[in-house]
Amino acid sequence: MNAVHGKALVIDLSTGQAEPFPIPQEVSSLLLGGAGLAAWLLLHFAPPHVDPWAPENPFVVATGPFIGTGITTSCKLAIATTSPQTGFIADSLTSSYLALVLRRTGFDALVVLGQAPRWSVLVVENHRAYLRPADDLLGHDPEATAAALRTELGRDVRVAAIGRAGERLVRYAAVVNDGRLAGRTGPGAVLGAKRLKAIAVRGTGRFPPVADPAGVAAAARRLAARSLGPETAKYRELGTVANLAFFSRLGVLPTRNFQTGSFPAAEALAGERLALHQRADRQACAACTVGCEHHFRTTDAGPEVTVRLEYETLFALGSLCGIEDPNVVLRAAALCDHYGMDAISAGGTIAWAMECVERGVPLPGDPAEWPRFGDGVSLLRTLELIGERRGPLGELLAEGSRRAAEIVGQGSHEWAMHVKGLELPGYHPKNLRAMALGFAVTPRGACHNRTSAYEVDFSEHAGDPVEQLARATARSEDRSAVLDALPICKFLRHCFDDFFAEAAELVRLVTGLPVDADELQRAGERIVTLKKLFNLRQGWTRADDTLPDRLLGPGGIDRAELETLIAAYYRIRGWTPDGQVPATRLHELGLASLLVHAPIGS
Amino acid sequence: MTVEATRYAVELYGLPALLAGKRRIEIDAAVETLGDLARALLQACPQLAGPVIDPELGWLQRGYVFVVNARFTREPTTPLSPGSEVLLVAAQAGG
Numbered sequence: 001m002n003a004v005h006g007k008a009l010v011i012d013l014s015t016g017q018a019e020p021f022p023i024p025q026e027v028s029s030l031l032l033g034g035a036g037l038a039a040w041l042l043l044h045f046a047p048p049h050v051d052p053w054a055p056e057n058p059f060v061v062a063t064g065p066f067i068g069t070g071i072t073t074s075c076k077l078a079i080a081t082t083s084p085q086t087g088f089i090a091d092s093l094t095s096s097y098l099a100l101v102l103r104r105t106g107f108d109a110l111v112v113l114g115q116a117p118r119w120s121v122l123v124v125e126n127h128r129a130y131l132r133p134a135d136d137l138l139g140h141d142p143e144a145t146a147a148a149l150r151t152e153l154g155r156d157v158r159v160a161a162i163g164r165a166g167e168r169l170v171r172y173a174a175v176v177n178d179g180r181l182a183g184r185t186g187p188g189a190v191l192g193a194k195r196l197k198a199i200a201v202r203g204t205g206r207f208p209p210v211a212d213p214a215g216v217a218a219a220a221r222r223l224a225a226r227s228l229g230p231e232t233a234k235y236r237e238l239g240t241v242a243n244l245a246f247f248s249r250l251g252v253l254p255t256r257n258f259q260t261g262s263f264p265a266a267e268a269l270a271g272e273r274l275a276l277h278q279r280a281d282r283q284a285c286a287a288c289t290v291g292c293e294h295h296f297r298t299t300d301a302g303p304e305v306t307v308r309l310e311y312e313t314l315f316a317l318g319s320l321c322g323i324e325d326p327n328v329v330l331r332a333a334a335l336c337d338h339y340g341m342d343a344i345s346a347g348g349t350i351a352w353a354m355e356c357v358e359r360g361v362p363l364p365g366d367p368a369e370w371p372r373f374g375d376g377v378s379l380l381r382t383l384e385l386i387g388e389r390r391g392p393l394g395e396l397l398a399e400g401s402r403r404a405a406e407i408v409g410q411g412s413h414e415w416a417m418h419v420k421g422l423e424l425p426g427y428h429p430k431n432l433r434a435m436a437l438g439f440a441v442t443p444r445g446a447c448h449n450r451t452s453a454y455e456v457d458f459s460e461h462a463g464d465p466v467e468q469l470a471r472a473t474a475r476s477e478d479r480s481a482v483l484d485a486l487p488i489c490k491f492l493r494h495c496f497d498d499f500f501a502e503a504a505e506l507v508r509l510v511t512g513l514p515v516d517a518d519e520l521q522r523a524g525e526r527i528v529t530l531k532k533l534f535n536l537r538q539g540w541t542r543a544d545d546t547l548p549d550r551l552l553g554p555g556g557i558d559r560a561e562l563e564t565l566i567a568a569y570y571r572i573r574g575w576t577p578d579g580q581v582p583a584t585r586l587h588e589l590g591l592a593s594l595l596v597h598a599p600i601g602s
Numbered sequence: 603m604t605v606e607a608t609r610y611a612v613e614l615y616g617l618p619a620l621l622a623g624k625r626r627i628e629i630d631a632a633v634e635t636l637g638d639l640a641r642a643l644l645q646a647c648p649q650l651a652g653p654v655i656d657p658e659l660g661w662l663q664r665g666y667v668f669v670v671n672a673r674f675t676r677e678p679t680t681p682l683s684p685g686s687e688v689l690l691v692a693a694q695a696g697g
């Protein structure tokens with residue numbers, strides 16, 4: 001197979017040893033790379049029932065075969081570890097230059113094991129890895145950390161770092177590189193547990209050769225041209241903040257902790273309004289022709305803040321918390337970046353706390369400091385408490401909504417809006433049946449990116465019968481897995497007329513593998529199954545595939561209908577009625593031989 | 603058979619709203635289908651020509667979709683009736 005190095009670098013922080021690890025050819029050919037490779041390496045190196053905080057919990061960073069090929073939007077890294085939020089697979093993607101330099105080290109992936117004896121930076125320079133003490137960097141935000149390391153080590157070094165939230169083991173801490181966050185599922189907290197402030201990489205080698213350089217170059221040019229068309233205009237012109245007003249109009253904008261799906265003040269936060277009055281600039285990841293990253297500036301009387309803003313951040317720190325002032329949302333987003341925290345989980349956890357206050361359920365700490373719906377000052381103050389784990393309220397909310405509800409009790413789990421411990425993103429599942437199913441079953445926990453099933457709901461197929469809906473949800477999940485494995489940005493998915501067929505052609509040109517559309521879809525299914533297998537080994541049960549009570553019934557989807565959809569999804573996946581993956585299915589997918597060294601079950 | 607002019611309101615979201623400079627456009631036109639409405643919309647709001655509506659086809663570019671009475675559709679023969687609720691939005695509704 002072309003376009004792979006065929007080896008990972010395994011670093012044991014406890015001993016400082018770094019050793020190459022050969023990646024079986026079969027792994028690369030069946031799982032492609034990126035999220036598929038990361039999931040396999042996690043399964044391979046993690047002991048069963050691994051504790052997210054334990055030194056034995058692997059932290060994997062994987063590249064994919066498309067990185068460095070010139071194919072637009074392909075500079076992405078997949079991170080996999082065990083999530084401090086869910087106890088299941090932590091699976092997060094991040095973009096930009098770090099992917100390029102890691103690819104040039106001569107390794108397809110890094111596997112970080114153990115725990116550093118003291119706070120450290122892992123420096124990888126091509127085939128060499130060493131630990132640099134990080135005491136001088138503690139307390140720095142991720143951007144300052146990266147700047148300091150690049151000044152010291154050289155401008156060709158790229159850095160992934162954690163902020164204060166990762167140092168303090170906030171369960172939804174992010175890993176930040178090149179201004180992008182791998183935030184969901186808390187990978188930054190795992191780095192914190194390993195006492196790793198940052199990973200700095202210099203790669204000066206060659207990219208692994210592709211199978212058909214001329215063919216790849218021509219295909220890359222065609223895809224780049226299509227990436228500038230109307231299919232991506234939304235992302236270029238406005239960014240995902242365009243969703244907010246429309247979602248409110250449809251009744252699917254989570255508002256005040258999912259108590260409703262419409263926000264009366266939606267126009268104040270609308271992306272169109274932000275674009276007209278508060279836009280600062282637009283940027284793009286490395287090797288991206290779309291440029292979806294829109295920055296907005298505050299316009300209130302406070303110190304000016306300019307920050308990247310996406311729909312998920314806008315909803316989570318806006319309507320979800322009842323916040324009407326876009327300047328407050330921008331300041332809150334900047335705080336999440338500063339501390340290195342996932343904005344969705346931060347907003348979701350604070351919205352849970354706001355509803356506690358609204359219902360008269362006492363929180364720890366000074367009542368004057370409790371967050372309240374619509375109160376921007378309290379939102380910003382609470383984010384600071386969480387980022388520092390300061391005081392009893394900061395300690396509580398740093399645990400995320402599920403654990404916070406378990407601690408506070410008094411029935412507050414009923415309004416803790418998570419699946420498997422991961423707070424829900426910005427889609428109220430009321431009237432979104434496919435998305436409801438996707439949220440319930442996706443191994444990562446409630447995630448719009450891993451399922452993308454909203455596309456089914458936002459189409460002429462929204463009213464399809466159960467079996468078709470479940471099949472479309474599964475295929476959407478498979479497509480997302482393939483995109484995360486190659487990798488290609490999901491914002492490019494509509495630039496393909498027939499995604500699996502056209503992407504298979506790209507895979508053939510890059511890797512030389514005789515892949516067709518069916519095989520590529522199977523690769524996606526393998527990756528989803530691997531993630532599920534990891535969860536099974538961690539103790540997943542059928543009860544984990546569900547939605548919060550609030551969303552089951554008149555305020556969301558009928559409980560019986562969701563169960564029917566889940567049953568259909570399991571059938572389509574070839575799983576048992578209780579969601580187990582039979583050995584026969586592993587053989588059918590070609591996975592059985594890949595799992596010899598990663599036994600499933602306890 | 604002639605179709606009498608009827609007033610339709612089309613709500614715009616995302617880039618269509620930015621281009622038009624407004625959230626809502628009211629159209630008085632003889633309209634039976636969504637295809638008729640797209641052409642009438644082009645007349646009423648020429649700023650949409652190109653990025654959103656193909657002026658030669660008189661129909662939406664690939665990246666856009668109508669929502670008619672809460673149903674997503676790109677089918678120009680979709681019948682409309684007075685009182686139909688019509689939204690125009692980018693097809694990539696998520697992100």
